[in-house]
Amino acid sequence: MKAVVKVTLRKGVLDPQGKAIESALHSLGFAEVGDVRQGKFIEIDVPDGTSKDRLKEMCQKLLTNPVTEDFEIVA
């Protein structure tokens, strides 16, 4: 199976890349654009039936930094 992990910066952590994207979209004429936050999307091949706990452990040990990032196992 393919596990999918979404990693985002925690609320309240400044996202300079998101801000740069936001201003680039504005300068391209997308005036309606509000706040932009950038994250990561990680696909992992694992054996069928791999538990959420096992994936959570991967997130906690390597895939995310708990000081600045949140994660969501979306599939």
Added chain:
Amino acid sequence: MKSAIILFPGTNREKDMEMALTHVTGRAPDIVWHKESTLPECDLMVLPGGFSYGDYLRCGAMAAHSPIMKEVIARAQKGVRLLAVCNGFQMLVETGLVPGALLHNRSVKFICKQVHLRVENTTTDFTNAFSRHQVIQVPVAHGEGNYFIDANGLKALEDNDQIAFRYCDATGAITEAANPNGAVANIAGVFNTTKTIMGMMPHPENAVVPHVNGHQGTALFQSLVEALG
């Protein structure tokens, strides 16, 4: 003082650190490849600057899990002194040995320039040769040096005197304009609670001879010699 520099794939400042340590301490450090599982006996371990693993995933994240790091972390926990500079500091926060994290610079630009630092704590093995609130000039070269810590964490750092250096102007004033990367409270370097580990973004190893960037980083290495022999 016997020292060892850990070399990772993508590290590029190990020679600078080697030259600085040799120049100031009179003794060449060992350079240890990250795949080793044993580390020579030493008084000081150094995580140098560069772009370990091409900054994949998060800067410092992969290197923090390299084979040699088990031994580095174990020794650091026993009190062997650990100096971590730039990418080394990024690895250090990933190990959790010091609190906080390093985010993209506020400007999203790579910054390579001279900055001023104010020495905040001169009672440690890393800083005893400085005078309190001394202002020094050293270079920075990083894209992700924006030190982040939450309000409680910042209070703990301040209460325990764990802030080593803050970005300041030439007069020593801690101002927003003197903050190159957006770091919380202008923090450029921190200690662990027992002050046996120090991580910093600027490069003191690139400021040890007058004809290259000045020599105001020298006192950091002199401090270590003073403390560790």
